[in-house]
Amino acid sequence: MRLDNESFIYGYLGVLIISVLIIIWNTIHGKPYSDLSSIICASIASASFFKYKKNKRMRSLFAGLLAASASIACLILYFAFGA
Structure with a gap:
């Protein structure tokens, strides 16, 4: 299990x-x-929300919300101006 976790981190x-x-x-x-x-x-955002689900730390929730907002903003920019 630890090997899988470490390999995922390096792949990411x-x-x-x-x-x-x-x-x-x-x-x-x-x-x-x-x-x-x-x-x-x-x-x-996905990783942060998963961490929040497991440890209930508010900073994980905040990071998830911030990253999700940034992701949505980038998608809007891409479809409005980049495509």
Whole structure:
């Protein structure tokens, strides 16, 4: 179980790093980037809500709400201006 958890963390970190590099590249070249930003924020929101469900810490709930709001905002930007 611990190996699965650690491998998931490293996999998530790899996806996050590549996504941030693509976002930087797209920003420099004037291409839309809010699609990847939305995916990253949705992932953070999901993880935060799961943590809140398990430990009931308000900071996890706050992080989840903040990340979910950012994800929705990025999706709106993408569909309104980026597509």
